Amino acid sequence: MKGRKSIKQVLTFAFLLLTFALISSCDYNRRSTGWQYFDDMVNSPAYESYTPNPNFGDGKTMQPPVAGTIPRGMVPYPYEKTDEDRALAAKTLINDVEMTTLNLDRGERMYGIYCMQCHGEKGDGQGSLFTSKKYPYPPASLLSEKMMANPEADIYHVITVGHGVMGAHGSMINPDDRWRIAMYIKEELQK
Template sequence: MTPSEAYEYYSSNPNFADGKTAQPPVAGTIPRGAIPYQYPRTDAGQKQAGAELKNPLSVSNEDLEMAKEIFEINCAMCHGETGKGDGRLVTSGKFATEVTPLVDEFVQNKPDGEIFHVITMGSVSGFMGSHSAQIKPDDRWRIVCYIKNKLKTD
């Protein structure tokens, strides 16, 4: 096999019609390990996710212990360790608005899929951003279990 010439990422490349080395992915390709998510960041998308997505995890003590740690790392800075919306960013005055208390009936009565959707896509209002890049899908479901089971009773 003949060795091929290596090109720097942003250099020109005579092998492609557009002359660029960096080529966009082929339409329809999915990065390895990525899971397509079909629900948009809209009220309708959130309701649809709530109706169609079911938590694949059973609530176990092990999952809840893992979820507590994940929650404290990713959620507590805004929502507070007890989920009352009194995290460090809120109490320091560095957050521009109130944070939804996760212990309130407004959240506790939502289907698991809606809570998963908000963690995945962010809130429709835009105050909470997407956490899909930071938190793996199984861990997002663990957080849903934690919100519904531990924050409700603790």
């Protein structure tokens, strides 16, 4: 009997405790979300990007990257958009991407996405942007004697940093895909 009475008392106490917890957690003010146990979770102490911030000497929240750091996933490219660096890159860069049908197909797809609008489907510089008169400056023909004599590394360099009026595509195309495009141009378009 005594055991049943103590179990009944424990259950009654647990029920009353649960009831009290539920009732005390309710808030009848519909304009409030109720109790805030962790205020910093509701009202964030974080600063927005372009707001003043007293924690930094210049008073700005958005700070430039630390000097000498490299963003995650970025491989530094040692050559600039100069004729000297173009010649040096053409001599020193080596394509590590294996010549396979799969890589050539990927190169063709990437060429279609990034290059064909200017250089044309055949690489003759007659892309839709030029032939439709939306872009007045004629793109380079990839079938010229000069381009046919240049190695894949030269094409890779030009895709990466640009040349003349062509802008850099290095930030948009990963290094392996740049090599695949160069490989596709040399092996398929220039044959």
